[in-house]
Amino acid sequence: xxxxxxxxxxxxxxxxxxxxxxxxxxxxxxxxxxxxxxxxxxxxxxxxxxxxxxxxxxxxxxxxxxxxxxxxxxxxxxxxxxxxxxxxxxxxxxxxxxxxxxxxxxxxxxxxxxxxxxxxxxxxxxxxxxxxxxxxxxxxxxxxxxxxxxxxxxxxxxxxxxxxxxx
Numbered sequence: 293x294x295x296x297x298x299x300x301x302x303x304x305x306x307x308x309x310x311x312x313x314x315x316x317x318x319x320x321x322x323x324x325x326x327x328x329x330x331x332x333x334x335x336x337x338x339x340x341x342x343x344x345x346x347x348x349x350x351x352x353x354x355x356x357x358x359x360x361x362x363x364x365x366x367x368x369x370x371x372x373x374x375x376x377x378x379x380x381x382x383x384x385x386x387x388x389x390x391x392x393x394x395x396x397x398x399x400x401x402x403x404x405x406x407x408x409x410x411x412x413x414x415x416x417x418x419x420x421x422x423x424x425x426x427x428x429x430x431x432x433x434x435x436x437x438x439x440x441x442x443x444x445x446x447x448x449x450x451x452x453x454x455x456x457x458x459x
Contacts, residue, residue, distance in 0.1 A: 326388035407444035
């Protein structure tokens with residue numbers, strides 16, 4: 293976003309732009325920590341559609357928290373996005389990301405983002421998942437030989453794992 297009218301023109305590039313279920317968006321915009329909302333969200337047949345969320349991801353000790361110019365910039369960005377009916381959300385590591393229900397699994401998955409996969413690994417995963425497209429992580433680990441390969445398949449969006457179950 294390019295903003296003019298301030299003493300100095302500035303550019304704003306959000307950390308994330310997500311299209312999410314509208315009920316999930318309302319949950320996090322009403323203050324529920326992001327990781328908690330993610331772990332509890334379930335698709336609903338009576339969904340009211342989607343909503344675009346602009347997400348600012350911040351570390352707890354980000355020095356910009358003390359910069360009034362930066363905070364003003366974010367405030368202006370929030371006003372613009374809300375004017376077009378998009379949500380604007382700050383996600384802070386200790387509050388929104390490091391949640392006991394997901395932290396361990398997320399760490400394990402991200403540590404395995406560079407694991408090598410072969411076409412045979414994908415074939416094995418498809419065979420284990422079968423026509424129903426479901427299996428347990430344990431069955432996949434046994435078939436593939438490591439949790440790392442399961443995690444790599446998940447990171448690359450070849451399979452989807454329930455991150456709340458740990459292993």
